[in-house]
Amino acid sequence: LDHLRLVSLGMRCWQDIEQYGLRIWFTDPDTGSILHLSRSWQRSEQENSPAATRRLFSFQAGALAGGQIISQAAKRSADGELLLATRNRLSSVVPLSPDAWQMLSAPLRQPGIVALREYLRQRPPACIRPINQVDNLFILPIAECISLGWDSSRQTLDAQVISGEGEDNVLTLSLPASACSPFAVERMVALLQQTDDPVSLVSGFVSFVEGQLTLEPRVMMTKTRAWALDAETAPVAPLPSASVLPVPPTAHQLLMRCQALLIQLLHNGWRYQEQSAIGEAELLANDLTAVGFYRLAHVLGQFRNTESEARVEAMNNGVLLCEQLFPMLQQQG
Structure with a gap:
């Protein structure tokens, strides 16, 4: 090269x-x-x-x-x-300068969280995509930070930021504390709180956490320079106290777990995760039964003794049930 x-x-x-x-x-x-x-x-x-x-x-x-x-x-x-x-x-x-990232194009650099969701929705499942060690690393814009908090029970810093255009344009950033990069979370706090040179871009790994698209930041870019979070070697700022992510009720949490499992299976296929996915589905089915979601629990229970076509039908039924149950829970809440 x-x-x-x-x-x-x-x-x-x-x-x-x-x-x-x-x-x-x-x-x-x-x-x-x-x-x-x-x-x-x-x-x-x-x-x-x-x-x-x-x-x-x-x-x-x-x-x-x-x-x-x-x-x-x-x-x-x-x-x-x-x-x-x-x-x-x-x-x-x-x-590294902001201009260097501006030269990058899609799919790596996305115009916002709405566009990223659409890209992830339309791309083929992992089982038929070209083999690539990294296909969940993206760059997204940040307009402003609307909430920032430290969840001591999860040892994780969470932030909600505006990313790109659109109605549903709030992106969740979550960075777990790490013993080998202990000051990364402090640098993230300081960057999201500063107003003289605010963060404009962030790179990181996206995943679905309880059905919600979340980004684990690696580099935060301001107008003047780049900050590699794990490269921070000294204390920076105190952590905020309150957690910013609401704790969902049990029923809602179970639905999000079910949705995340279905998304994972639909994207990645069954080939390399069959036994673990079946085991997780059966545990989840027991929990769903305990809160009264009998039909959804029955659908997940069908994964073990069915052929591929029947599994696809069961997964589609699960998706439809989740879509029906989420609004019902919101109305009750």
Whole structure:
């Protein structure tokens, strides 16, 4: 890969009993492909050398996570791993700028949460999409933060922000606390609270949490610079106290769990998750029975002993039942 320019999309640090490590994602603006740098080290080294301060190809990880790579000698492996040459300054890193993200196009950069929902709804299920290690990483705009709170029971910072045009344009950001990047949540708080240089774009991984589309932020972009959250190495700001996400009643929570399971199965197919999905459906069916959702519980119970066509019909029936039950619960509430 000659004369390559790679734009950072963010970094995630991790740790287990024996090791700690990181992964940084980049995109090539010309092709839209996503590559990654990954490294791990022994846990015994972590106290003196946190992941964000480690050097990869002579560059500090935090600088790579918040930067752009200009390289004349880069290689990629079959699984998307990026290898850089550092001799004779064949590779260099410059800070990530808002303009760099503005060059990126769909599907990676979306105009708002409404457009992202529509894109996710229309794309093929994962079982028939091209094999790609990363297909849930996106960039979205942020106009303003309307609520921000720390949920101590989940050890998660939640925020609700306006993202793009449309009526249903509130995006939920959720960032769990992590022992290997302990100041990421504090940096997120400070960025969403500042008014002199507000956040305008965010990159992160989207998922459905209890039926709601949620983004776990990796990089937050203001008008002047990029902030890689996991690269923060010092205390920044106190956490807010109140949780901003309402706690749904049990019946509503069960419906959201059911909806999330159906979405997962319809998107990803049964091939690699059959036993786990059947087990989850049966547990959920028991809970649904306990609150009186007998028909929906019966539908989920049909997953085990049915062929593929009957399963598809059962899933469609489940979707229709959820759509009927949600408005009924809202009227009662």
